Amino acid sequence: MTLSVRVVGVGDAFTDRYYNACLLVESPGARVLIDAPPALARALRDLGDRGGPTLSLDAIDHVVLTHLHGDHVGGLEQLLFWRRFVTRRKCSVHAIPEVLAGLWDTRLRGAMDTLLDAQGTFHKLTLEDYADVRPLGYGENSIGDLSVVWRPTRHHIPTSALRLSHGGATFGYSADTAFDPHLVAWLAESELFLHETNLGVHTPLASLLTVDPAVRARMRLIHYPDTHAVEGSPIACAREGDRYEL
Template sequence: MRLVPLGVGDAFSERWYSTSFAIESEGALILVDCPHPIRKMLREARETSGLDLRLERVSAVVLTHLHADHASGLEGYGYFSHFALGKKARVAAHPAVIARAWDGHLAAGMERLETASGLRAMRFDDYFEHVALDTTRVVSIGPFEIECRGTHHHVPTTALRIRAGGRSLGLSADTSFDPKLIAWLAQADLVVHETNLGTHTPYESLAALDAALRAKMRLVHFPDSFDLAASNIECLEQGRAYEV
């Protein structure tokens, strides 16, 4: 399983794209979160990593929550799939995460299409296929086995554990510091955890974790002011391919 951070920054970054990931295993490709401009992000990561990262190959976007820095590319993903690929865009998300995706996020730009016979009313299901994630069971998408767990955040948000190719990856998503969540993530071979200001996870809390856990942890979602060189936990590089 290979992980490529498409972005490593926060919602306000001038240096990096918003935190999101491409994950590849056994010829299959999924994304975790989908900020705008997702196709440009994939192209740049393709050039950096050497991997064939194209939206045409994506079998699903696994959505952690609806904040714009993680979900602003859903409209483009839906339209590209509808018009260019002639199929529905698959979105895997917990029902609480996806509940307001249409009425609260996408409908303003997608609820009507101009046709030869006039405006056509559109719904979420006209563009998207929803795969429901569940906190009580594993959900499979191709070779990927996905588990989710709620985090502490402003809107419904899920952390993820993803297994494929005999390896496992833990992704914190956006969260405040939560030792129980970290223990859940720590069962994975590689843990990617956010760090930021405010209601996010303070770097100092992660830096105080056991050395063995820090050795398999990587940081993302940091502010532009974060001192990468001073961190005692490795920070992921945007566009670089990592073997999990």
């Protein structure tokens, strides 16, 4: 195995059929969760039940967050509480600086910054008490033996598309974005990439159908609406439990 990509969730922000979009990327020396959606523990357990070893919150030592919308970070509190108070092993949280800048104050602090101990004393905690915080710089970043590069997308708030590489194999992920041919060209430098599609300011399926068929053949859809017909989709859909070996 050089690079393995497993599909944890494929749904959009409003799904009642799927888990929210989430991926598990593994190389011989790293296991990286891309985004941490709500119901994360159950999503990981279900993925493990679909093949491979049992997966739990303890299996995740690295999380890369693409952006701060709830369907992408709503499970982070669960992961960080579990790791601090139950198994006491910190994990690492990686994201671009613009995402990290808001992570604690706008998503986590209200629930996580005060701890009441058994003696009745309150303690103040910071994000660094829960996680090793690792900003993704410009250029190449290393997570274990994985190389990670990113590119901004067209979304409401700072968001990064990703390419992860190991041993000559590269996987790409659009994250949330409006249609951007330059982003598609950047992703097309991967053997395989997942691209979002949805309504509103997301990427319309019709736009992706204008992409060169040779590139489209290496694209799989994710973050599609519940109403999207997976069977017979003009671009193949990622499905929960899928595993891509690159």
